[in-house]
Amino acid sequence: MKSDPAITERALSRVLSEVRAESAPELDWERIEARLGEEPRMPPADGTPSRGLRAAFVLAAAGLALTIGWVAAGGRAPMASPTLPEAPRHALDGDTLGTGSRIDAITDEVAVEHARHSRWTLERGGRASVTTGGGIVRVELEQGALVARVVPSQKQETFVVEAAGTRVAVHGTAFRVALTADHVDVAVTEGTVLVGPRDRPGSGRPVSANENSSFSLSGVPLVGETPANPKASRPSVDHRGASGTGRPRELAEQPSIDEVEKVVSQVLELGATCFQSRTATANGVRVTASTTVTLRALPNGGVELVALDPPLAPPVQRCVLEGLRTLAIAESQRGIQVVRRMELER
């Protein structure tokens, strides 16, 4: 049909009015707020850490959780949410790392950021090498543990962790992978990851949010999702000073409630002390924080911090981790996991 400019203009005008009438897409505002609250590139507001912003979002979260639960180590709920990557000041720019770059987190954790893609933190004592290409970040975890948050994507997988013979593939989630002497632990906070044998990409067992599963070094799910041999389940890098020697022949399945309560009290006290000593304040301004702490009493008697959700300021968190190394609990067959609310005030 012949094109009449006036008609075309009327047609365009009609379509424009239809577009104008469209409402804005509905997004997950809460999730965006949460992401803004933990935005790794968020700068200090006035030379001090961006605690103000974080605190506001933390306070909102504080009302939600009054979580007190006992979970057998390796159990499914209430979830041990991984300690997500924290302050970014020392984050390496992952996009500038050469292929196969090796990272050693000898004395402190190391954070790596791939712009608009992912951010992962190699926990202290860990060692990993990283390869990027084709929009995929591939981390080979040689030792220790890492925590990652990956920006959701339409692709099947954009972030892969290979630990021994186990492959963890994701395309948008938050999770933690820990390589121990005889197995690989995977804890997922958001989304789903696929864990399977390294030599069979695309196959394996999905692990979803709030799940915590263990796999053999070749990527096979362990029965009961706990290490088959607790004696051998010490972390490959034991920086807690816990020793496996002197283990009684008949171990209780789990530490007693009294023992666990004692350790929990020590941890809460430790948190309060660290918050007091490592939180800056001025003119008598009261600073409060609220977080959910997830602890794991290891079969070997060590005490491990699984998560602080939301995370505390890095100096406070480092202080807590330091203090935890001095704590110990009775050895047991399975260990135990505990989740507690921690209210802090300065």
Added chain:
Amino acid sequence: MSAEDDLIARCRAGDARAFREIFELYRVDVTRLLHRMIGRRADLEDLLQEVFVQVYRSIKTFRAESRLSTWIYRVAVNVALMYRRAAKSRPLIVATPEEPLLVDESSRPDEELSRQRRVEALYRLLDRVSDKKRVVYVLHELEGMTPNEISKIVGAPVLTVRTRLFYARREVLGMLRDEPSLAAIADELAAPESPRGAPVVEPHKEPA
């Protein structure tokens, strides 16, 4: 001090609640603008986050020479443009809508589907217009801003804005018939026997 000044002052002082208020006040408008600037893309949420991170970072440099909303729009436009520039240098993964087309219960399903197709078609046309022209076109035709307001957002003289707007309109009009769903509506308007208000029947062919 106006409520807006107070909000800005509190945000500058590091009051997280003030920042949250700003986010809640402008998130819908910014989302709509980003959506109109980049079309249906999966990265909308990331871009929105980026806008507010930049707002937070730069609020101290905001000199209140324009309204806060204008300044935030400026940030959003820049983020969208940066995104588009970066997108040109990487493979585009978005060929399909990120969500199924939803049918508005209040209108006839075929009518609603046709309307959504026309909206998608217009975004495809806008995608073919250069960044500078598309920005002023979107801000004027879809956001309803005046050339004066747009000049503050894009940092160009009003006359330049008007010129870009003129050429953008001409380009969009010239391309309209490239999209079958838009050509159909023009044909319907041109047909003398077409009863007023009759639904547009689209030809059974897809855009190339």
